[in-house]
Amino acid sequence: MTQGSSPLASPQKLRNYPSYRGGEGMVAWAFHRISGIGVWAFIVLHVFDIWLIGANPALYDALGEFYSSAPGRVMETLLGAALFYHALNGMRIVVMDFWPALTIYHRGLWRAVWVTFFTFGLPGAYIILKPIWEMAA
Amino acid sequence: MSAQKYSISGRPRPTGSRVDLYVWWAVRISSLALFVLALAHFSMTHFVFDPGIQSAEWVRQTRWNSITLRVLDWGMLMAVLVHGFLGMRTVMQDYVPSRIRQASLIGLYAIALLLFVLGTQVVVTLPMD
Numbered sequence: 001m002t003q004g005s006s007p008l009a010s011p012q013k014l015r016n017y018p019s020y021r022g023g024e025g026m027v028a029w030a031f032h033r034i035s036g037i038g039v040w041a042f043i044v045l046h047v048f049d050i051w052l053i054g055a056n057p058a059l060y061d062a063l064g065e066f067y068s069s070a071p072g073r074v075m076e077t078l079l080g081a082a083l084f085y086h087a088l089n090g091m092r093i094v095v096m097d098f099w100p101a102l103t104i105y106h107r108g109l110w111r112a113v114w115v116t117f118f119t120f121g122l123p124g125a126y127i128i129l130k131p132i133w134e135m136a137a
Numbered sequence: 138m139s140a141q142k143y144s145i146s147g148r149p150r151p152t153g154s155r156v157d158l159y160v161w162w163a164v165r166i167s168s169l170a171l172f173v174l175a176l177a178h179f180s181m182t183h184f185v186f187d188p189g190i191q192s193a194e195w196v197r198q199t200r201w202n203s204i205t206l207r208v209l210d211w212g213m214l215m216a217v218l219v220h221g222f223l224g225m226r227t228v229m230q231d232y233v234p235s236r237i238r239q240a241s242l243i244g245l246y247a248i249a250l251l252l253f254v255l256g257t258q259v260v261v262t263l264p265m266d
Contacts, residue, residue, distance in 0.1 A: 033228060036228070040221045040224065043252075047214065047252040047255055050259055051256065051259045053196050053263060054258070054262055058193075061192050064191060064192060064193075068188040083176070083179055093165075094169070097150065097165065098165075127183070127184050128183050
């Protein structure tokens with residue numbers, strides 16, 4: 001009948017995910033939450049590794065070697081994707097929360113998020129990953 | 138009324154609790170700072186400089202050989218602690234069973250405090266050339 005939230009099937013309960021029909025707004029919300037948790041987990045690690053620069057520089061450099069290895073670069077690309085999606089969709093949320101009248105454009109804003117994401121994200125991923133095959137050559 | 142209750146964007150602006158309303162504003166205002174600071178930071182560490190050259194010595198001599206950059210990075214840490222940990226507070230309020238919710242939130246804030254101490258310590262005490 002309607003695309004939208006029913007108070008009986010809140011997406012905030014994990015078991016309601018498969019049957020909840022929220023359209024783009026729901027997918028945007030779910031991606032936002034998943035990417036946010038992922039970036040948070042990395043930041044906990046990242047503040048600790050920056051602390052190592054003073055406390056144990058040798059260990060920091062060992063970790064830095066992993067960051068610049070092939071698996072490290074793949075993970076950084078995923079981290080960048082999560083960060084960039086969360087940043088762009090976050091601005092979509094802020095726009096609609098501060099100017100609720102613009103909520104009627106939520107699908108257009110959602111598409112703009114993805115166009116921006118791939119326009120800047122694909123070249124960015126290429127730059128991060130390029131040393132993998134340059135090292136191999 | 139219904140537009141506010143069933144916002145299709147983020148979390149609807151809280152109306153019941155003063156604390157939740159402050160959290161709602163803090164997450165959004167810190168997001169504006171982080172949109173600039175965090176994306177600039179990621180670009181700096183992956184596009185301008187390759188991760189392969191950023192040793193501890195390089196950070197000390199180049200990246201953090203400037204009070205301005207240290208202050209900016211510390212400001213980013215503060216925005217991250219506000220945004221990331223208040224965001225995780227919302228997530229945990231949604232999923233953690235009420236029986237262990239309070240203890241989990243205390244654990245979350247303890248991690249935030251630890252990151253505040255570690256991050257502040259290194260940014261203040263790392264020697265400059």
